Amino acid sequence: MGLLEKAGKMQTDEPKAAKKKAEKKVAEPKAARKPRKERRAKKERTPRPKRERKARVPRTMPEGYESAGKAAKFARRLVDTIVTYGALFGTLGTFAMVDSDFTIFWIASLALMLVNIAVLPWKTNRSVGMFLTRTRFINWKGNHPHWSHQVLRNLTTMFVMASIIGIAIGAGGNVSGEMNWTTIGIGVAIGLIPVSNYIFTKIRLANGQDQNMWDTMYGAWLVVGAKDESESGGRWMSRLESLGDWGEKRGWAGADTEEDDAVDSEGDD
Template identity: 50%
Template sequence: MGLLEKAGKKKDDDVSKKAATKAKKAAKPVKTAKAKAKAPKPVKEKKTREPRERKERAPRVMPDEFQLAGRAAKGARRLVDFIVTYAGILALLGYTAIGSNFNPTLLLLGALVPLTLNMIILPMKTNRTVGMFLTRSRFVNSKGNHPHWTHQFLSNLTGFFLLAGLALLLMGGGSITDDTTKSAGTQFLIIGALFLLIPLADYVVTKLRKANGENQNMYDAIYGCWYVVAERADTGESSRWMSRLESLGDWGEKKGWSGSADDDEDAESND
């Protein structure tokens, strides 16, 4: 019996020790989290932007050192540029219109050579056309520089739109009477009318600018340039083809195709 009592007593002691350790753990004070006060972030001061001073735009007027080209120079330039640019194409169209049966590919390529030369290459390289070399004239903007070469390209397209518009109207008028070609004729009439709107707009803008005292057409007003008298450029010995182009102006002067608007006024006053 003594052994059983000792074993029971030991068991009771173990249970009491476990209960005591649990009580100690439960009695441990809970650590309170200390709230750390965060320092306020400094507020960045916004930089005040100073208002930008608007640059005053210089008025778009023709520089005083240039003179407007006369009526003879304008007419001769338009005629010469039209012939150089479109003569080959018009001849080809006229030859095919009479019913000639041939392959026009080579002739068309040949007709495109002077067109490309006068509308793209010369304006890009020299800012002038054959007609401008012949009349010794040029275009100048308000800064005294040449306008972009696309000005010459678009100006030369006016004749193309006029011819193409009239041709399409004639073709559409002849096709609209037949039921089988009525749809195509209607399309020709619409496209032709749209083409003719561009020369019409150029004509209206030219009249409006002239009424306001500016001698400009639609493209001149868009690019801010004027058609003025040019002086013979010193080409030197390095460029023979430029010398030949400049020599066209000498022949144009003999024909009376050059001169300024002031010369026209003087001639009218003398008459």
């Protein structure tokens, strides 16, 4: 009986093995690689035409203008200093001696200063001193320089004051008695601006150019102007223009005459 059972089992195992062999998965064929896209042909760039360099215009005073005379330059500087800082210095001196409320005076003096150094140059390209002496600033193109030129030019006195005050406050020390080197450094840095302007002006004068540091930066010259006969400015403009008539009577307008040059040369000898 044992042999017959073994023979029966062998017969039943053979079809199972055949089934397992038949169940083996057939390897799927690999998918063919997609062909690479052809690169687009590069477009030929047309060479750009070279820009022609413009001829550099020398920064010299344009023709057709006459440099303002020494009297006109001195009068303009004096009048602008008085108009810009006169009320401020007066208020400061009175404030130091009198114990009172000077708020209105501070506001009025600062407003007058801003009008002469910023508002008038912005609106008319001139200051009170320039109206009085009938002078104008022009650049190498024959146009008015940007109004910020006159603002920087008229702030020299303010830079000197700020430098002195900063150094004095820093040297006075703080509560512990030590000097405040930060405040001193700021005061010295501000003071370098007018010092640089002074040195630059002397160098330019030695080279025959009557310009300071700000004039050179903007390429500007103070020249003789003419009375504006137009009535577009209104009553205030007519009053400012009338200052030029008074300045001409005092000899504060126009260029240096040959007689003035002769007197200057005799004085130099």
